[in-house]
Every structure is written in structure tokens, then in C-alpha cells.
Amino acid sequence: MTADKPAPTHKGRSGESVRQHNLSTVLRLVHLQGTILRSKITATTGLNRSTVSDLVSELSELGLVVEKETEAPTGVGRPSMVVTATDNIIAFSVNPEIDATTVSAVALSGRVVFKERKLMRSRPTAENAIAVASEMIAKMRKELDPGIRIVGVGVSAPGQVRGSDGVIRFAPHSGWVESAFAAALSQETGLPVLLGNDASLGCIAEARFGAAKGINDVVFLFAGSGSGVGGGVISDGRTVSGAAGYAGELGHIRISSSKQVDYAGFPGTLEALVRRNDLLDMFKLYVATDEELDAEIRSTESTKAKRLIEDQIESLGDGISTLVNIFNPEVVVLGGFLTSLFDFAPDLLISQMKRGSLAAASESVVIRKGALGSNLLVLGAAELPFEALISRPSTFSLTDA
Secondary structure (H helix, E strand, O other): OOOOOOOOOOOOOOOHHHHHHHHHHHHHHHHHHOEEEHHHHHHHHOOOHHHHHHHHHHHHHOOOEEEEEEOOOOOOOOOEEEEEEOOOEEEEEEEEOOOEEEEEEEEOOOOEEEEEEEEOOOOOOHHHHHHHHHHHHHHHHHHOOOOOEEEEEEEEEOOEEEOOOOEEEEEOOOOEEEEOHHHHHHHHHOOOEEEEEHHHHHHHHHHHHOOOOOOOOEEEEEEEOOOEEEEEEEEOOEEOOOOOOOOOOHHHOEOOOOOOEOOOOOEOEHHHHOOHHHHHHHOOOOOOOHHHHHHHHHHOOOHHHHHHHHHHHHHHHHHHHHHHHHHOOOEEEEEEOHHHHHHHOHHHHHHHHHHHOOHHHHOOOEEEEOOOHHHHHHHHHHHHHHHHHHHOOOOOOOEEO
16 A cells, blocks of 8 residues: 655645645745746645735745736736745855865855855864854855845755754764764854755755756765765655665665775775766876866876776666666756766766666666756755745744844
8 A cells, every 4th residue: 555645745725724834835836936926826826816915925024035016928917926035035055075165155045145165174074064164154144235134054964864963973985973063063153053965955956946856756866075976866756765864875786796895885886986086086186176077077088087987987877777777767867076977978878777777667767967066065955944944934033144
């Protein structure tokens, strides 16, 4: 017997007793769309026009949305009302990696207001990353315009995380174990801090704003400098999180009899054979952004480098084929430096995927590059505090910048 599917995300309910639910429904819709006609809110939620008008007015009074008239396409008749998420509510996002810590300020509208990446001299401890992040947040708060309010901080953390109390259980790439990261960062900043796995948040970001928007069955693979290879799965429109929230460790699927181990010590895995550091070593780069690494991959004339890249592409194809057989996705989205591998030889990747997957599962699957680029984890982490606000918009406590 299958579990009953939950009500569609954007369906509203009538009645004053569920007004908070309807406020949340409308705000979530505006947040995801950025800008939307009020008439479309009515059509999408199933609520009547007067109810939607009241809800939008209340959200406007709360300072969460802005409503204005827009001229009708013909220039005649009654103008439509357009609703836009505000730029005056921001969340900070933090992405700690082994070579840098990135902090951003993101508006509820989706606009990235500030973003700064600070290189670390050596592999940082969790305490180092917390200190750097809190300093960068303090600096950005001073630069925010008057009237800006802060919803909180979202952290896209490498490795296994326990979101309920913001603990990084195990980040093998960084060497962090049982770090109470969220609580410590909250104490330093005075702001609420929520934490999630970086690849899982990347999956959510691509599903809400990027290459997987509107797709119900998605496999997302991400490889960053701080987390090896991770990922996320959306099945029938729902994120697969597992019994304790640790699902999505897709980099640890075994694809080879190779003795080479991944960052958790497992041999022959996708993460063991598709390694960003191997490429950095090949190109003699100590640290590099994905854009800098991509430039090296695109321009290389080295036969040795090309062979390494092709080996990684074949291993990536083997990993994708296994995931296609298990999850039967409509779309596989690649993030981080995996997009550079795909660009280098897309036909090789696709043929390797098809070679190892069942025809019925792979015949219609599409492999796509992520659409969000370097803002992937910026937007993914910001969704944590924004979701907290959206779930109770009229009672959530915001902090003045």
C-alpha cells in the first residue's frame, strides 16, 4: 500500500481558522516566482479573489511583499495587479569549504545582495570557519541599507548534518566530527542559524529556481571543494531525506573494484574516482573556484590531463547509470565541477550512462547542467531561514540590520 500524497504545495484553504496557512501558501508562491500576477495567485491556490486580495494586503503590511499596478498589454481596460517579494528582507547564507568560506546576503525576492569568498590559509577547523563567517556577517550588516530586516542565517555544510539541532555529524573532507556549528554561529552573530547538507540544499535550489524547476523526479549530483561528491533525490515531487535525514550521500555508491578510497574511507566509490583534488593536482592549482578549474579543463592540451578527465567522465557515467536504475529520474542535474566534465565530452558521459543502465529507465532521461552556477549554495542555504519565515509569516520575529 502506498502512502497518500500530501495536498499540492500551492493549494490554499478557505476559512479564517486557516488564515496562517493561506498566508504561507501565498507568500511561498510569490517567493518561488519572484513576481507574479495576483490573478495567477487566485488561479493557482483556488482561493477566491477577495480572499487573495486580503492575504496580499496583509503580507504587504508585514513588509514581505510589494503590490503594484501593471499596465494591461493592450493599454486599455483595468490594469492587473502584480505581487513581488520584497528586497527589504534578507537572509545570510554561509558555505564553509576546505579552501574558503563564502558568505552571502540574499533578499526574499531572490536577489543576491552581497557575496564574499574568503580564502583560508590552511584547512580550517569548524571554529575557524565560524569565526570567519561571523566576521563577514558583521561586516555585511553594516553595509545593508536602513530598514532592512534579517530573517536569519542558513548554512550549507559539507558532510552529514543533523538539521534538528544544527550539528555537523561527520564532514570527512574537512575532518569535522560532531560540531555544534549552528549553535556556535548563532552565539557569535546573535541571529537564528539553520543548517543543512550542502548537496541536499543544492538540489532544493535547482528544483525551486534552476534546472529542475517543475520536474517531479530528479537526481542531483554535486561536487564541491568542501564535500567530495554528494547529491539529492526528488521522487514524485518530494525530497528523499531518509529515516534520520541522512539520505543523499550519492557519492558513496560503489561503482568499481578499485582500491582507491573516498573521503569516508570507502573503496571504489563514485567519490573515490571523481575527485576535484586530482584535477587541481594535475593543473598544479592549490585552490581554485569552479570557474577557474573549468577554464583549465577547457583549455588543456595535455594528453595526460585529457585522459584523467575522460576517466572521471566514464566513472561519473557509471555512477549516473546506477542512480538511473534505482530512481528512474526524468532529469539528472549536475553541479559544481561536474558541469565541466559534462561540457568536456557530453557524448562520452551519455554513452557511458546508457551502457550501464536499463534501456527502459534511461531512454528518456535528460542530463542537464545546473542553472544556478556559483549561486547554487548561496540560494540553497538561504532557503532554510526563508522557509522558517514562510511557514509563519505573521508571527515570525525579524531582526533589524
